[in-house]
Amino acid sequence: MLVSLGKGTTTVAKQEAVGLLIVYTGNGKGKTTAALGMCVRALGYQWRICLIQFVKGSWKYGELKGLKALEPLVERHTIGEGFVGILDDTKEFEEHRAAAKAGVELALEKIRSGEYPLVILDELNVAVDLGLVTTEELEEIVAARTEKQYLVITGRGATDWLIEQADLVTEMSEIKHPYQQGILAQRGIDW
Amino acid sequence: MLVSLGKGTTTVAKQEAVGLLIVYTGNGKGKTTAALGMCVRALGYQWRICLIQFVKGSWKYGELKGLKALEPLVERHTIGEGFVGILDDTKEFEEHRAAAKAGVELALEKIRSGEYPLVILDELNVAVDLGLVTTEELEEIVAARTEKQYLVITGRGATDWLIEQADLVTEMSEIKHPYQQGILAQRGIDW
Numbered sequence: 001m002l003v004s005l006g007k008g009t010t011t012v013a014k015q016e017a018v019g020l021l022i023v024y025t026g027n028g029k030g031k032t033t034a035a036l037g038m039c040v041r042a043l044g045y046q047w048r049i050c051l052i053q054f055v056k057g058s059w060k061y062g063e064l065k066g067l068k069a070l071e072p073l074v075e076r077h078t079i080g081e082g083f084v085g086i087l088d089d090t091k092e093f094e095e096h097r098a099a100a101k102a103g104v105e106l107a108l109e110k111i112r113s114g115e116y117p118l119v120i121l122d123e124l125n126v127a128v129d130l131g132l133v134t135t136e137e138l139e140e141i142v143a144a145r146t147e148k149q150y151l152v153i154t155g156r157g158a159t160d161w162l163i164e165q166a167d168l169v170t171e172m173s174e175i176k177h178p179y180q181q182g183i184l185a186q187r188g189i190d191w
Numbered sequence: 192m193l194v195s196l197g198k199g200t201t202t203v204a205k206q207e208a209v210g211l212l213i214v215y216t217g218n219g220k221g222k223t224t225a226a227l228g229m230c231v232r233a234l235g236y237q238w239r240i241c242l243i244q245f246v247k248g249s250w251k252y253g254e255l256k257g258l259k260a261l262e263p264l265v266e267r268h269t270i271g272e273g274f275v276g277i278l279d280d281t282k283e284f285e286e287h288r289a290a291a292k293a294g295v296e297l298a299l300e301k302i303r304s305g306e307y308p309l310v311i312l313d314e315l316n317v318a319v320d321l322g323l324v325t326t327e328e329l330e331e332i333v334a335a336r337t338e339k340q341y342l343v344i345t346g347r348g349a350t351d352w353l354i355e356q357a358d359l360v361t362e363m364s365e366i367k368h369p370y371q372q373g374i375l376a377q378r379g380i381d382w
Contacts, residue, residue: 023366028362030215030361030363032228034221036227037223037225037226037254040231040254041253044260045253062232066231069234163367166367170366171364172363176359
């Protein structure tokens, strides 16, 4: 099957889309950045993208502004109120848990709608690790993906089960970080 | 110092820009994808980006088309003719070496121009590893960076010297790859 690539005469053989479950984990920088890079690729196909952030505050000015420039292709949602202090505070935990649960519902809705060839659940692994998203909910999310969909899950601490389920898993390891040298968060990198 | 963020009244304290030398290395997928993600962040600041690919053919349709959509902010150059067979063929090696040398000149010119807050040298590590770019040339490139510039170098096999010089180094390790399961290169991921 041949498809036209915009104006002009260029054509390319179209492969039947087969989606993947992709996991970016590990303690190094680059997980969310790679997820952003997926958006550039998807942009090339004019895919609709749904991006749900499970940790508020982990996204900074530059990337938010950059994603805004990619609208309306990229639809972005932020879940919860940040995870500071949750381990010490039962009330806060319940609030965060409720927010995370709403995030899971939203993710399931977006995945099941079939309208987004690319769904990115940023830092979901962290939410699972903190117990804000249950392993059952994670399983429900993974099960909801259709074969043609790309589902990208980021965050350190991916569970063994998720790694088992995934098609592509990359561990980002921190070899060297600017904080080690006392350099503050950099514009365009950290914020 | 306060800067205006487009229309409206929003302002943000502007931090004096301090660039970083960033290296994405390792055998896992995500290195070039993270470099693409850097473009989204830079887009947020309306930074001009110069992206030079040292391995032809490693970039696929989706990302090229996606980057095209980010023009004119992103300026992209492809170096060389692909590296197939170079180890067996002296003549080809010389041709590739000449192309790589031209790529180094181009990179130096772009970095020194001061016009690109973000310069990405994609797969440069591979070119160094193959001997197509000398370690002296790599040193010249790194030395050319000003303190305010972000220089991103990707590719497996980063040299110890480069890791020593870099501010941020992430190693992408392949935990699981779809090829292991016999899934072909996927649209939107590999091409």
